[in-house]
Amino acid sequence: MNKFERAQELIKKLNVDGWLTISDEGSDVHSHFLLGVNAPSLNYIYIAANGDHRVLAVQMEAPMIERSLKNKGIKAKVDSFSSLKDLESKLTTFINKPRIALNFGENQFNEKSTYFADHLTVGNYFSIKHLAPNTEFISSAPIIYGLRSVKNQEELKDLRNVCKATLEILETLPDIVKKGMSENEVKAEIEYKYMKLGKPSFPAIVGTGAHSADPHHNTSNKKIDEGVLLIDTGLQIDQMCSDITWTVWVGKKPSDEFINAYSALYESKEIANEYFIDDSPANLPSLKCRAYLEEKGYDHEKLFFHGLGHSLGFEAHDIGPRVSWKVSKESKLRENMVYTNEPGLYWKGKWGVRLEDDIIIGKDKCEKVTYNHEDPIII
Amino acid sequence: MNKFERAQELIKKLNVDGWLTISDEGSDVHSHFLLGVNAPSLNYIYIAANGDHRVLAVQMEAPMIERSLKNKGIKAKVDSFSSLKDLESKLTTFINKPRIALNFGENQFNEKSTYFADHLTVGNYFSIKHLAPNTEFISSAPIIYGLRSVKNQEELKDLRNVCKATLEILETLPDIVKKGMSENEVKAEIEYKYMKLGKPSFPAIVGTGAHSADPHHNTSNKKIDEGVLLIDTGLQIDQMCSDITWTVWVGKKPSDEFINAYSALYESKEIANEYFIDDSPANLPSLKCRAYLEEKGYDHEKLFFHGLGHSLGFEAHDIGPRVSWKVSKESKLRENMVYTNEPGLYWKGKWGVRLEDDIIIGKDKCEKVTYNHEDPIII
Numbered sequence: 001m002n003k004f005e006r007a008q009e010l011i012k013k014l015n016v017d018g019w020l021t022i023s024d025e026g027s028d029v030h031s032h033f034l035l036g037v038n039a040p041s042l043n044y045i046y047i048a049a050n051g052d053h054r055v056l057a058v059q060m061e062a063p064m065i066e067r068s069l070k071n072k073g074i075k076a077k078v079d080s081f082s083s084l085k086d087l088e089s090k091l092t093t094f095i096n097k098p099r100i101a102l103n104f105g106e107n108q109f110n111e112k113s114t115y116f117a118d119h120l121t122v123g124n125y126f127s128i129k130h131l132a133p134n135t136e137f138i139s140s141a142p143i144i145y146g147l148r149s150v151k152n153q154e155e156l157k158d159l160r161n162v163c164k165a166t167l168e169i170l171e172t173l174p175d176i177v178k179k180g181m182s183e184n185e186v187k188a189e190i191e192y193k194y195m196k197l198g199k200p201s202f203p204a205i206v207g208t209g210a211h212s213a214d215p216h217h218n219t220s221n222k223k224i225d226e227g228v229l230l231i232d233t234g235l236q237i238d239q240m241c242s243d244i245t246w247t248v249w250v251g252k253k254p255s256d257e258f259i260n261a262y263s264a265l266y267e268s269k270e271i272a273n274e275y276f277i278d279d280s281p282a283n284l285p286s287l288k289c290r291a292y293l294e295e296k297g298y299d300h301e302k303l304f305f306h307g308l309g310h311s312l313g314f315e316a317h318d319i320g321p322r323v324s325w326k327v328s329k330e331s332k333l334r335e336n337m338v339y340t341n342e343p344g345l346y347w348k349g350k351w352g353v354r355l356e357d358d359i360i361i362g363k364d365k366c367e368k369v370t371y372n373h374e375d376p377i378i379i
Numbered sequence: 380m381n382k383f384e385r386a387q388e389l390i391k392k393l394n395v396d397g398w399l400t401i402s403d404e405g406s407d408v409h410s411h412f413l414l415g416v417n418a419p420s421l422n423y424i425y426i427a428a429n430g431d432h433r434v435l436a437v438q439m440e441a442p443m444i445e446r447s448l449k450n451k452g453i454k455a456k457v458d459s460f461s462s463l464k465d466l467e468s469k470l471t472t473f474i475n476k477p478r479i480a481l482n483f484g485e486n487q488f489n490e491k492s493t494y495f496a497d498h499l500t501v502g503n504y505f506s507i508k509h510l511a512p513n514t515e516f517i518s519s520a521p522i523i524y525g526l527r528s529v530k531n532q533e534e535l536k537d538l539r540n541v542c543k544a545t546l547e548i549l550e551t552l553p554d555i556v557k558k559g560m561s562e563n564e565v566k567a568e569i570e571y572k573y574m575k576l577g578k579p580s581f582p583a584i585v586g587t588g589a590h591s592a593d594p595h596h597n598t599s600n601k602k603i604d605e606g607v608l609l610i611d612t613g614l615q616i617d618q619m620c621s622d623i624t625w626t627v628w629v630g631k632k633p634s635d636e637f638i639n640a641y642s643a644l645y646e647s648k649e650i651a652n653e654y655f656i657d658d659s660p661a662n663l664p665s666l667k668c669r670a671y672l673e674e675k676g677y678d679h680e681k682l683f684f685h686g687l688g689h690s691l692g693f694e695a696h697d698i699g700p701r702v703s704w705k706v707s708k709e710s711k712l713r714e715n716m717v718y719t720n721e722p723g724l725y726w727k728g729k730w731g732v733r734l735e736d737d738i739i740i741g742k743d744k745c746e747k748v749t750y751n752h753e754d755p756i757i758i
Contacts, residue, residue, distance in 0.1 A: 104502050191574060
């Protein structure tokens, strides 16, 4: 089944007439996800319960969208608009239906939040409501969750492929990294290799010394110094992303503190892996990981101040239950969801370590599609 | 004045208590614009008319945000939240005010649309309204327009700098491009050079042959063939982007059709430049450009199916009046706005040419900060 057909099943189940995605300047990733091509200008994608699918795009993007859908065997009428008036009148022909799903989330401050579906912007929402005053608009969250949380075999094959390619590039790090290079230069070398295969799935984080203590450090012109070097990076080929963090030591002999933190994290990650299985509560891998770190003498509440991981797929941060010790045990993991497992320990203003791997949740055990070295790489 | 101070002036003028930006997974570019650092997780930035500025961020990003603001001399209280409940209660302490501006646009289907301010997502909007039921929320469009449409001297200096650096890289194209390389390989070579200085301002479009007829072609693994090669690319250093398109010929002798289209576009672009001046109606550069193309025998309505250019700045598509022959003459260009000037001619399924340069609007004439070669480069 192609994506439109899979969506159509979920649309019928939600009992709506159709699902409308509105994207402008890439504001909704589902445009790229559904069309199979990045059409950055304003576009409207309407997948209909009855199969009468429509795409409205600007003139300069309509032909490439049409070709992309055709290549994927998707039947949809692609039309273009030449002015705002034209757009308005063409939209009106298919959005006046009893019930349409739109990409908005609900309950931002609640654990049952559907924030993952929250892409539609306020101006577009009220403009559409104004155009179709009698239509009931509901959240498309169940459709998006159904399409993206559990991966199919083709997606898992792509995931294994992209993870393998990323690891082959990371294994060349000892040839790439030299003391005195800037973080940006290391990033450029890694991403240059990615770009021949696909593209970075997000801007690589390269943090030397104290920069490694900021989990979302913005890679800078600082020169690589002796000591800790954290590299968090991923590749996207076609529809799947990898996301891996390796923390290495630059210089002769790693400090004992570093070796100990690295080993504790390595073990805690392996322990967490045991709970990335079907029907496991989403807080369990994290609780087990943190219990081990505590046992090893680390104040995890203070030193490990982010979730254990996140869903991985078409986006580096994909859709699925949050994996954190703070979520409810009612939230469950499912077979063939894909997650990162990335415990970290950070000493503010000093240094940090994070080890991140990607796994596929299995019936009884997870499949490890990436690895970290058991002993830290010394460069 | 730093950005918070400039924003504060505009906030007072709009007669609101403050301006709230809500960004999650980079959904609102104003988070990066205001903080000076890319904080991809959920964050709230409240700039207050009375100077009591607040930032709420996740624990793992708060320290780097604090440092970035300090480096820029911005005084704001940066706090972090450890749970959704904590976030809710901390937000409540400062958003219960009579009138707050939020980043949403209005009138999507109208020429007076403020679509450029439309970043806030629907779920976040209703969640905030729910938290502050007595607050009147209005669009921040006038603040955003005031901050970003007309550039200040520091921004113009950065623009000249980034444009110069981009041109130096584009001048190496004859050394980079070889017949038989893939489009992705050419992109990788260009962006590798960018990444040592900054980052690509958008993914480069490299289109060989028929791909050059799609203005927003997704760079692919197709091998560079003899004939037309279109390269649309830009660099971002700090706060400013460049955006340049060069169309070159690969092979021995360019076809007459290509030479003629190239020359007509080159001239039409120079003619349009004369109308990129203060107080010029935003449709005028385009009308003059198209009149020249028509004179040269090109059916511009059919072959040139996009706007003449766009505002350029912190984003490759920045904020300012739309520049197109279809907009009203009441919409006016202003001194120190920055625009691309990028006429193109495209023969669907065959080939296309686009020449794109960046200009600063002046009192009596524009300043050309990039160039295209008068005669096409032959590689």
